[in-house]
Amino acid sequence: MPSQPPGPGGRPSSRRRPGTWRRGRIIAALAILTALLLLAHPLIPNWPGNAGSLLETFLPWTGALVLLLLTAALLRRSALALVALLLPTLVWSTSFGAKLFDHRGTGGDLTVVSHNVNDENLDPAGTARALAASNAQVIALEELKRSEIPKYEDALAARYPHHTVQGTVGVWSTFPLRDTRPVEIMPWTRALRTTVDTAKGPVALFVAHLPSVRVRLDSGFTANGRDAAVERLAAEVAADSAEKVVLVGDFNGTTDDRALAPITARLKAAQDEAGDGFGFSWPASLPLARIDQVFVGGVRAVAAWTLPATGSDHLPVAATVAL
Template sequence: MLGALAVVTGVLLAFPRLVPNSPGGLGSLLESFLPWLGLVVVLLLGLALLRRSATALLALLLPAVAWSWLFGGLFQADAGEPDLVVVQHNVSDENADPAGTARALAEAEPDLIALQELLPTALPAYREALAARYPHHEVRGTVGLWSKHPLTDARAVDIRPGAVEGYWSRGLRAVVHTPHGEIAAYVAHLPSVRVRAGGFAAAWRDESAELLGRAIAAEELSTVILLGDLNGTVDDRGLAPLTGQLNVPERGFAFSFPTAFPVARIDQVMTRSATVPQISALPATGSDHLPVAAHVRLD
């Protein structure tokens, strides 16, 4: 029995796409928490040792190797110097201390700060707290970008799912004029997902990811940085329109949600014609998300 469970765990790690996404979005749900299958491996190892089962121990090599191959490299440290440092943070529309949050993010000394869930009432506090170090900023709807470098050609990006009615603006694109050249920066906040009785509800998120993926694919500038609360992990097939064309972080788990006990990184930094050698979580602010800081190295 333990050997069979070990084999199943190994297969799920190595081939999560074997789990269908319909009905109930089970495939995406599994992929959202894929690293946590490592705990299953540890549990099975303990039981195998307790029962002194050589067969189970041998079978556990499959999930152990699969997990190490998928996630072992995330523990390595990046020894190089980044060309840019960026911070991504969903600041929460219930944040009681926007000014304090802004100051905390600036302490990481990033070149770019991307924010989501910006309320009109809180926006002046963010602007004032960041003005000295980040003189350039653009806001569209509830998302914004602050930069040490000049910004031009800013515009909203339409990523609204068809079923969403009324005003809904959660996408922004701007050109960042860095010392290394022009970069198209995208800031996005994809719709939330929910675990319900009927399964993993992610249809709106997936549709929004498809729209964002099309916009980035049509981007004329070669170098792109996407920063956003994407409400999905890089392993989730729902983000395939983005992960299929962009580079994801090479090192670091940086679980960002929820703040009380982070179990997944749904705040992402992805790039084109650049790499993200390191991503890490920053200390908690007044949000239900942790900020993440990423090193970016340009090609």
């Protein structure tokens, strides 16, 4: 019998199907490229439209790309591609694998909730009641609309007798507040600093809403305003003499984004230390990135999580810390 399938005229065909070690070269190349992106993303320059920051914002989603390539390799029956995929799988697992597990603990002394309530929120009172139901001792709100502030005040007054609003950010607390002042990160007030006198001593609380970012075809990832505000905020935190610091708010950036390095070099993200999953907070309808943060310094994060959706386009984020 012929060793090859017959070709035209009954003669054996000279064409052979490529073996499993020769098929899937493009998939293997894409797998190696994905691994390189995960390993070398800090080396990607920011000057062409903040490309490095844009990649880092969605860096965890490279895991979805690995799964897509794995599916393609299996369909292609490519041993070469499957072996190549071991590299990005290992790198991604090292970087993000721990986030697949629940690291929340129990106990703690202070629970803080932070929420960008959205100035177009159609139900401020309902949003406030939902946040109060978390039983947090401190609630920090960002993107407050001046005309809607009384609705938040009325809904939170019974449980949170101490509160302050500075510009578009505010704090409601079961503990007394003092030494409150605005923090200049922009020409108008979008950040504050206050002292929360807890039962276990004072805690310096910073609340911030950093400038928004956009992705445009002509200019790329427009994040320069945010980046400048991060520098100013980090300088304020660094200059503070308090031993225990909690920094919360909408940062319009993830902890993987190099732009937040001035903050992450000094403070720890509660979600990274004691969270359940990735803690994606935006957009609320289909969370893709964790741009709402709780950072801590001089205290230990016990648990961090996101709360159910409200009338905002962000999910509230919460953290419990041990003082």
